[in-house]
Amino acid sequence: MGPDQYIRLSQLNDQIQDTINSRFRGQTHWVVADITNHSFKADKKIHYFELVEKGEKNSAIIAKIMGKAWGEGAVQLSDFEKKTGQRFTNNLHVLVKVSVDYHPLYGLSVNVLDIDVNFTLGVLEQQRNATLKRLAAENDFITKTADGYSTLNSRLKLPLAIQRVAVISASNSAGNEDFRHTLQHNDFGYAFQIDDYYTIVQGDNNAKLFLNKLIEVYNTKIPYDAIVITRGGGAQSDFLIFDNYQIGRAVAKFPIPIITGIGHQKNVTITDLMAHTHTKTPTKAAEFIIAHNRSFEMGLLSLQQLIVIRSQQLLLQHSKGLEELKRNISKNSREALLGHKKQLALANQRIAADVKDILQGQQKRLSLKAQMAGQLSQNLLRRKRSDMEYLTGNLKLFAAGYLKSSNLHLLHMQKSIALMSPQNILRKGYAIVKANGKIAAYTGDIKQGDDIEVILHDTILKSTVKEKIQYDGRETDL
Template sequence: MSPIRLSDLAFTLNAVVDDAFGGRPLWVVAETSDIKNYPDRGYCFMTLVEREGRETTAKLEACIWRRHYHTIRDFEQATGVAFARNIQLLLQVVVSFNPVYGLRLEIVKIDPAYTLGNLERERQAVLDTLVAQHPDLIWVEAGQYITSNQLLPRPTVIQRLALITAPNSDGWRDFRHELAQNPLGYDFVVDEYLSQVQGQGAERAICAQLDKILASQTAYDAVVIVRGGGSQLDFGSFDTYELGRAVAGFSIPILAGIGHERNVSITDLLCHQSVKTPTKAAAFLIEHNRQFEERCLYQRERLLNATRTSLQHAREQLDSETERFQFIMHNYFRDRHTDLTEKAVTLRHLDPANVLKRGYAMLLRNGQILTKASDVRPGDALQVQLSDGSVQVISQ
């Protein structure tokens, strides 16, 4: 058998591929691997693979050229997922063979709905497993997930915080700055538990910090988990079974501000309170404390008003009682004055001098008034007192 030139074989393969596919686009499902992305040049190379378990069953080289490079941006905007390795995608590709570069798939479109559906199915599977395996920590009521962490009483004032975040990250800076610069002047005590919060292994690192918080036996009012920036793919650590279980059953209220605007993670669903960003997490704490202050100010105003009303009522009652007392005392003294006047008149009438003027006389013996005839003996020297003088007499 005579050998053929390599170029002849290559051109034959090119013709076969062109005849079989003819530049027609095909939809294929594959997983990304070994991505080499050049945004400044507008093209991207990668390997597409298919796996069964740990075994790779197919592998082909693929590329995105400049004219279709916008598909990466479109995909990321539609899904919130970073275009990266180890993502299963639904791709529209054109099969081509080049005698120099070999067989290659040119990607012309990426279906975001397929990726979103996969992510949602995986997320739902985790939630279903948590509900099934930990019904004491997480359950469903009226279509809503309820957890023991959500049912923890929220402290009236939140001041002592355990902060889980990446060191010197945007989320760390935003949260601390918002707390420190709050216009109400509230003070917060923040203990930092620095940790990896995204990427492979982040959920284990966060769970380790939660264990450390419990081991400290510090009476924290709340645990705050913040993460700033990053893609939806980096956000995957917060959709894991391990972190979901830890958050749902944690014995201190957990506030999550993990820096996303599009979707709600499992951690968001199961924690005590979820907000969108680290800045909003700090704002939530400030607002919570402000509401307590407002209630205190309201109660103070109520107390002041009640005190003023009570004092005014007491003052009016005192004035009324004073007037009543004055009226009573006025009448009392008037009556007593009348009584005294009457008694004075009576006394004047009973004055012996006045009685004598009315024609009466007093009989005296040795200056002693005699009132009985039996007290007079014959021969006694007596004095008869009249109104204008006295007369000496001898009794018979």
């Protein structure tokens, strides 16, 4: 191959550039694609990314081209983020206006000149509607109604007064601080117990962490009056976690009333629709709880006032009846007392006559019994006197015999004592040994070298122990 049969790469690229520029110069195209590999150079205000098209069946990429947005295109993307609350980033399905560009060094790419805001909002809304439809279709505890959705959680009754609350929020969340401050510094002096359960509350990829926190609250078995989900403001994409199917289902089925204060101002999330009560901000959630408790208190105060008024009305209505009843009671009491007074007088006369007859009869019976008692007493005294004379004779005989027997026993005891006395025993040749002023009953009380006293019947011998010999008492010359 000769030198005139090839060209430089730059020459080839120049030809490609001329061809593409001549074909697409001045033309723009609206293209539907997904965003991947996005990056943003803040200092140059340039977006770099790839536009890709995926197949409908297996989601495989079937087309791809490099893209960038700068100048007016970057301004349009900034407006897009402001209008949608959605950052221009990966995994967005967008409709963008592009121009085709080819550079000999950087290759083929497209420049984004504009973006259709309504198209992206429509895609997000379609995804949200599809999730809502699936929730209602797959779960019998979720029902679509004319006003929204009826769920197991929304059908729960709030306690008459909410006092113990579990709060699921991000740590160091300003929204959670607003909720706490509003609840704890209420104008009515209501006291609350607030338990915090911290987790990540943004990003659809963190839905599992949020779901686990709900499960943790359930597993504590603490009888909370309500669960509050709070989050401060942010971009629309920050709230995608609350459009998650699993979180929506868990909230709809949760057995404790859930109040949301997620902090979004434009749209209502799926979590809001599945919860018992949804409010716009954490502060509004706290105000709802305070208003709920205030309503209960006002009901009690109203009932108290109604009871007082009704009591006064009843007293007024029955006062006349009470006065009439009082007069009737007084009149009937006087008549009853007069009638019973006459009856008592007659009864008194009858009782006096009956008592006189009874007394006479009893007097006769007492006289007769007195005579009989006198005769019985005399007979009894005669028998007792005879018994006493007999016992006296026996007692004299017994006493004499007892005294004689006792004297003989005493004489025997005196003789026994005399025989057992120490003096008598000493006369028989025995001796008493004292050591240290005490009678030595055991050989352990005497040691070699001790001074001892040997007491005989007529002599005391004082000596010192020179030798101590053990003796078993068997061999003796005694």
